[in-house]
Structure formats: C-alpha cells, structure tokens
Amino acid sequence: MVVHRDFRRQGVGSALLDDCCTLGARWEQPKIYLHVDVANVEAQKFYKKQGYETVRLDPFWFGFTRRYVLRKI
C-alpha cells in the first residue's frame, strides 16, 4: 500500500485499511494479515496505530528484504 507523498498523514492510509477490513468481513474473511519490511519502521508505526500486531518474521523470502507478518488484533 502506498499513499502519494503529498497526501500522507491525512487519514488516507487509515481509510484504505479500514475498507480492506470491511471487504474482508463481507467476504467472510475476518482475519487480516499483511507484510511489512523489517526496515520500514514508519509503516510499522502506522500499522500498529491501526491495531495490527507482529505475528512473526516471515520465514519465506526470495530476494526480498526480510518482512514481518502482522495481523489485525
């Protein structure tokens, strides 16, 4: 997920994430998981603010940077 630099910190990312939860519930998939790069500390703060917690370090990585798996609490 990426919000244009000029529109960050205005609630756009939160609104998009909320809509993902709404769609998940509609599709009877209430558990929401996502990945975030270990080095992306700012995005981790964003996801924590939205109620996500770190589950584990993703064991699968093929040339990507290491990522955490997060889930909605």
Ligand SMILES: CC(C)(COP(=O)(O)OP(=O)(O)OC[C@H]1O[C@@H](n2cnc3c(N)ncnc32)[C@H](O)[C@@H]1OP(=O)(O)O)[C@@H](O)C(=O)NCCC(=O)NCCS
């Ligand atoms: C992460 C990202 C999607 C957040 O989108 P956004 O529209 O700026 O987020 P919001 O305005 O809804 O932020 C809600 C809250 O999250 C937290 N937050 C958001 N960005 C933050 C940052 N850079 N540092 C610390 N906290 C942050 C704040 O608590 C914020 O509330 P506040 O502005 O009232 O303090 C956006 O910064 C982005 O596109 N980043 C680059 C791409 C990226 O890293 N994506 C994630 C890939 S997994």
